[in-house]
Amino acid sequence: KFTDLFEKMVPMAVQQSMSIYSQRKAETVNRLVGTMRETTNLCNGVLASLNLPAALEDLSGDSIPQSIAEKARSVVQLGGLQSIEQLIKDLPELLTRNREILDESLKMLDNEETTDNELRTKFNQRWNRTPSGDLYKPLRAEGGNFRDILDKAVQADQVVRDRYSAHGDMIALLCRPEDELNAAIPSANPTKTLQGSEVVNVLRSLLSQLDEMKKERETIEGEIKAVTFDMSATFLMALAQDGVLNEEQLSLSQLDQLYGAYNQRVQATVRTQEELLGQVQTSHQEFSSLKQSNTEANQREEVLKKLASAHDSYVEISSNLREGTKFYNDLTEILLKFQNKCSDIVFARKTEREELLKYLQQS
Amino acid sequence: SLYPSLEDLKVDKVIR
Numbered sequence: 001k002f003t004d005l006f007e008k009m010v011p012m013a014v015q016q017s018m019s020i021y022s023q024r025k026a027e028t029v030n031r032l033v034g035t036m037r038e039t040t041n042l043c044n045g046v047l048a049s050l051n052l053p054a055a056l057e058d059l060s061g062d063s064i065p066q067s068i069a070e071k072a073r074s075v076v077q078l079g080g081l082q083s084i085e086q087l088i089k090d091l092p093e094l095l096t097r098n099r100e101i102l103d104e105s106l107k108m109l110d111n112e113e114t115t116d117n118e119l120r121t122k123f124n125q126r127w128n129r130t131p132s133g134d135l136y137k138p139l140r141a142e143g144g145n146f147r148d149i150l151d152k153a154v155q156a157d158q159v160v161r162d163r164y165s166a167h168g169d170m171i172a173l174l175c176r177p178e179d180e181l182n183a184a185i186p187s188a189n190p191t192k193t194l195q196g197s198e199v200v201n202v203l204r205s206l207l208s209q210l211d212e213m214k215k216e217r218e219t220i221e222g223e224i225k226a227v228t229f230d231m232s233a234t235f236l237m238a239l240a241q242d243g244v245l246n247e248e249q250l251s252l253s254q255l256d257q258l259y260g261a262y263n264q265r266v267q268a269t270v271r272t273q274e275e276l277l278g279q280v281q282t283s284h285q286e287f288s289s290l291k292q293s294n295t296e297a298n299q300r301e302e303v304l305k306k307l308a309s310a311h312d313s314y315v316e317i318s319s320n321l322r323e324g325t326k327f328y329n330d331l332t333e334i335l336l337k338f339q340n341k342c343s344d345i346v347f348a349r350k351t352e353r354e355e356l357l358k359y360l361q362q363s
Numbered sequence: 364s365l366y367p368s369l370e371d372l373k374v375d376k377v378i379r
Contacts, residue, residue: 019373023370023371026370027368030364030370034364149367149369149372152366152367153366153367156365156367159365160365320365323364323365323366324365324366327366327367330369330373331369334369334372
């Protein structure tokens with residue numbers, strides 16, 4: 001049952017190319033998925049601002065439109081306000097933990113350098129080893145990069161907090177029991193019977209096409225994330241044949257083969273949305289002109305719009321918080337590796353320092 | 364995405 005431990009060993013050039021390829025792939029996936037998500041957020045924003053689909057369902061003028069009731073249920077199911085409040089409360093701890101690891105690492109370098117300098121002052125040119133300051137430049141540069149990243153993360157945390165404070169009340173309202181939610185929505189006398197009018201049917205058809213489009217995006221996202229391809233064979237063959245490895249060209253052509261079609265489908269779904277939303281805007285204008293507009297109806301519509309966008313913000317805030325939590329946890333792992341690098345080099349320098357010190361004191 | 368990407372930090376660099 002012999003397993004060759006060296007089976008997966010590849011030349012350094014191939015190993016590094018695999019790393020860079022996986023980074024390119026991750027960036028491609030993030031761009032495609034990010035584009036679709038942003039476009040969907042835009043669509044939800046436009047619909048919420050037009051009070052759609054609620055306006056089409058809001059016949060009696062005093063019961064909760066079906067889409068709003070569904071949105072309320074989904075927020076409660078996703079954990080409601082408590083779940084995001086808890087994640088928001090955790091952010092500062094995650095940030096502090098990362099900062100501490102980084103600060104400790106850099107402090108190790110500083111302390112060792114201070115001692116190195118003191119001994120250099122004491123022994124002058126007899127202290128003939130490379131100054132620690134020079135040796136630690138790359139690590140300190142890396143540390144500086146981590147500091148910038150943490151500063152950007154702090155800004156991202158603030159964006160999430162601002163979004164939460166802007167929509168928190170309305171999200172809380174969505175989480176209230178149905179009767180309280182209903183009581184909080186101003187009622188208006190029943191909408192004129194617009195049911196039969198053609199514009200309502202056009203709007204309904206457009207909205208269902210938009211729903212279809214959004215569902216298709218979920219499928220595309222799933223397919224994109226399911227794509228796997230082992231580049232090692234390609235890299236090994238290229239290295240063997242030409243003796244040199246053009247990672248960029250090999251990776252880009254492979255990534256195009258794997259994701260080119262998806263890129264087309266993503267661009268297509270963006271265009272589809274633009275067309276559909278254009279038609280929605282036109283039909284909505286006609287719909288609003290038919291609908292009676294009085295203060296009660298307008299007040300009711302304003303609250304329904306806020307409730308719809310509160311749901312969308314809840315979904316966005318939750319996604320931001322998941323992303324933030326993952327970011328901090330991933331960064332912790334990377335910072336621990338950085339800390340190890342710092343402690344390894346400091347340990348080596350200390351050992352070397354003590355030997356040099358012993359030697360100098362003896363001679 | 365809202366938070367910085369860590370992708371390029373995951374590329375393990377060899378210390379010379």
